[in-house]
Amino acid sequence: MRRVTGPTDHVVVVGAGLAGLSAALHLLGAGRRVTVVERASAPGGRAGRLDVTDAHGTYRLDTGPTVLTMPELLDSALAAVGETTADRLDLVRLDPAYRAEFADGSAIAVHTDAAATEHEIRETCGPGSAAGYRRLRRWLTDLYRAEMDSFIGANMDSPLSLLGPDLARLAALGGFGRLGRRIARFLPDERLQRIFSFQALYAGVAPQDALGAYGVIAYMDTIAGVWFPRGGMRELGDALAGAAADAGAEIHYDRTVTGLVRSGDRVTAVRHAAADGGDGAEIPCDAVVLTPELPAVYDLLGRTPRRPGGVRWSPSAVVVHAGMPAPRPGAATVPEHHHTISFGAAWSGTFREIVDDGRLMSDPSLLVTRPGVTDPGVQPGGRELMSVLAPCPNTEVAPGIDWDRVGPAYAEELFGVLAERGLVDPGVEPSWTRRWTPQDWAAEGMAAGTPFSASHTLAQTGPFRPRNLVRGTANAVLAGCGTTPGVGIPPVLISGRLAAERITGPGPGTRIGPGAGARTRH
Incomplete structure (x- = not known):
């Protein structure tokens, strides 16, 4: 395995998402001094957060992933600094993992x-x-x-x-x-x-x-x-960042990395400035871990690796969060499941629509998440927090969609679909909604307006995926969903460890299978 050469005593990690925090913890466990620079005001990266308050109280939204699997990878990252998941998180195992509902009225609950x-x-x-x-x-x-x-x-x-x-x-x-x-x-x-x-x-x-x-x-x-941390998915970033800080990492929030200082083929410092464009500074480093989107990383490095045909990006998603009245006792729509997958009658054709044709699904399959079923603390009493995810084309495949116009109408259409399928009471209205469209993801810097990064085609899988070492730079390593091994919470946690190992070499106990790391309290 190729490794960063030269001194690696002080490592700067750009980004306090799950990949960056995983890298930081593994680096700290290997005896490195670590500084993390994050443009947002809180950790978590794509596992974002938003609090919405209405007349009924406050709702704790997870604006990113809602499905947590493989908690042993959290165990592994925290074990690097002598902690366990139980020290930082209260994880609840979901049973069933989700309920699948079909257009013919049948349903199957999927249990572990x-x-x-x-x-x-x-x-x-x-x-x-x-x-x-x-x-x-x-x-x-x-x-x-x-x-x-x-x-x-x-x-x-x-x-x-x-x-x-x-x-x-x-x-x-x-x-x-x-x-x-x-x-x-x-x-x-x-x-x-x-x-x-x-x-x-x-x-x-x-x-x-x-x-x-x-x-x-x-x-x-x-x-x-499938698991859920009490308090919401935001707790993952808080837990990893808290453990890293307690283990000696310096974490700077509200700081945007603006450039890398180089000497020959080495990065010698990271330039950053306040998120509002204010005072700038440089942090000297021996090595750097870069976790932003691939185009942003390559801009910082000053070169984009040659790749025939460029990067193929994943489809995107429209996500709508809503504050709803709690279902009436005995009503047909009383939620019983944290996750429901509502399948439309159509199947393979819907993927052609979003992947090839650049159109919205004519008969959408939807992921509906009701986190208050597991943790009532994420929503006010008598209310329900609900999130709906609908896959859709990215901005590269469908550059002509005017999301300012289409977004509100499509969100309304999705709630109509949910009402037709019996997943919400057609007689109630949300007190508020918040939506994210490909345009919003793009505004946050996500390539092609997708939160799912580079797709996992054969040409972008394993050693063919954009590598975590970049030719021409001796001491920079990549982590995150755009590089190896890929998209999703388990892969990005692994990517942080893999990035750390490019700097420190493999540590003891890097096996990932069942039993790896310290066990979680369930």
């Missing part, structure tokens, strides 16, 4: 427990599908074991890094075939195919086009389980 999900599938889809689920579950587990430590959790210097027994094992498992076809071999019922393949969209690829290897995402939420 195999017997519980098998029972749901047998009742809804029949005994043949239940047996297929058992086989699928074994396949997903084998896939995870073949991939996690050798590919997802490892630094790769070239495609040759793939060579080894796990590559042969992954190929034999069908990891380089198409995910949709592989899932269908286990589960002929299309409803089940959707449940165990929709996760590919998190990686920016339609399920029918995704590599079979991305079934590992379905492993993470349907087998390893």
